[in-house]
Amino acid sequence: MNLSRMLAARAAEGRPVTVGVIGAGKFGSMFLAMAARRPGIHVAAIADLSPSRARENLERIGWEKDRATARDLDDALARGITFVTEDAAVVNDERIEVVVESTGNPAAGIRHALAAIEARQHVVMVNVEADVLAGPALAARAAKAGVVISMAYGDQPALVCEMVDTIRAMGLPVIAAGKGTKYLPRFHESTPDTVWGFYGLSPEDAAKGGMNPQMFNSFLDGTKSAIEMAAIANATGLEPPEDGLMFPACGVQDLPHLLRPVADGGILPRKGMTEVISSVERDGRPVMGDLRWGVYATFEGETDYIRRCFSEYGVRTDDTGRYAALWRPYHLIGLELGVSVASVALRREPTGCSDAWRxxxxxxxxxxxxxxxxxxxxxxxxxxxxxxxxxxxxxxxxxxxxxxxxxxxxxxxxxxxxxxxxxxxxxxxxxxxxxxxxxxxxxxxxxxxx
Structure with a gap:
């Protein structure tokens, strides 16, 4: 509960947390929009394959024109401004405390993470693709180097990790955890050429919005959901499904009914699973109380007294009162990323980390x-x-x-x-x-x- 105070203290001391950002796309830009407003965080360098595009994004998100005019990293650190470059190696300077990797490319993400770890820098991995490909191996190397590697707060895996950790810290067993999305079985066959029809957009409107069809198709065809659930499994110990996610249609009111074991009337093969719920029924009808943009966890009240407390305080439970649910309806993506930056730099604590390959x-x-x-x-x-x-x-x-x-x-x-x-x-x-x-x-x- 003290991250904002700790950042304020660093700002008052004149030594803000120094950050290097690799990749100034959508997620990176959302973080940069907030970093400019958060005393105690100084984005000293931004590395992007297209510096001109990065500058356009900075202008679009409201950065002052002179904020990203540093001649080099020395100039940026001396004047409290930002150096924009295409050279990712620039961020691996000992004066930069935290590297934010937000390229979305798994091979590049692994390369950048390894370079940061070698430079003894903390790493915030927006790049879930890289985390799932080799996250536990990266975490082991980071620990050996004495630095922290973390999932990105604001992205759904980190928010689920926080929810799971909170529930477990209370002493309650987590039965299932995951997120919501819009899913139909035919989405698995979607391609970048067909994706906009499923979103109700024309290719022309999508192009005007600068929307990447392959990226959006990953969200639609189930791949991104699979990546995020694997990441959650690797960080929390919850088990992934044996043969793929079920994507049951489910509103928040039904979470404790569906996301409980089959033996108790739910759909889970056992307790302690990851799963994604759909915001639409299989016939395309919208689900009442959908969680399309949010995250959830179901948990168990193991005694009569705990279950009575659930009832007394209006906790959403199943018909037996034994299984309950918490959820968060939205996630704010890169707008929340400063939480991870502050946590790894000031507490040396990740906001989710893959500790084993599950x-x-x-x-x-x-x-x-x-x-x-x-x-x-x-x-x-x-x-x-x-x-x-x-x-x-x-x-x-x-x-x-x-x-x-x-x-x-x-x-x-x-x-x-x-x-x-x-x-x-x-x-x-x-x-x-x-x-x-x-x-x-x-x-x-x-x-x-x-």
Missing amino acids: GDVASTAKRDLKAGEVLDGEGGAMVWGKCIPASRALREDTLPIGLAHGVKLLRDVPKGAALRQSDVALDVDNEAVRLRREMAEGARGVLAAE
Whole structure:
């Protein structure tokens, strides 16, 4: 409860938390809009592949014109302004305390995180794709280096982690946790060419808004949901589903009824799961009390007294009073990211961190794929991501969605099948591939010991 006071104290001392941001897209820009208003945080450097685009975004979000005019990092630190560059290595300066990685590219995210850890800097990973691909391995390296790597507050995984941790700290068992989205089974086949129809937009209107069809398609086709649930599993110990998310249609009033074990009348195979709920019924009708933009957790009152307390204070429960739910209707994305920056710098505490490999996202064919084709990755026209246990991913050698971009197929894969790593020509010298395989080998060793 003291982060704002701690930031104010740093501001009063004239030594704000120094931050380097890599990637000034939507999420990064939302954080930058707030950082400019938060005494105690100084964004000293912004690295983006297109500095001109980054400057346009800064103007659009209301930055003063002279705020991003530093000649170099020395000038930025001396004058309390910002240096904008295309060179991501600039942020790995010992005078920058926190690196915010918000590129959305898993290979780039791993590369940037490793560089920051080597430079003894804390890392806030907006890049959930990189976190799911090799987050536990990155966390182990960060711990060894004495720095913190954290999920991004404002993004749904970190908010779910906070909710789960709070409930557990009370002493209540968490039964399920996750988020809401708009889902229909046919969305799995959506491509960047068809995505805008599902959103009720024309391609022209989407282009005017600067909306990236492949990114939005990842949200629609279920891949982003799978990535976020795998991240939550890796950070909380909740279990991912064995064969993909169910996406049940569910409003907040039904959370404790549906998100409880099958044995007690719900849909969960067991207690302690991750799941995503849909804001529409399977016939397309809107769900009453939907949680499309929010997060939730269900939990259990294990004694008559605790269940009576639920009733006395109006807690939403199932018909038995045993299972209850909390939820948050919205998340504010990058507008909330300053919480992570302050937490890692001032408390040395992450707002969610992948501490073990429990969940993964398997690349699944959207159509019949032919040998020789080159995969177009997350949100593309060829594969979507299915959330599965890491043990299954290891056993079946599935191709993680984070490695499914720009790689050539070596054999045909039928529609609906999970791709295996042996189905594609992976670059064994690629840093992301190497780290992922290092993590997998470590997991095999643990399983062998058991």
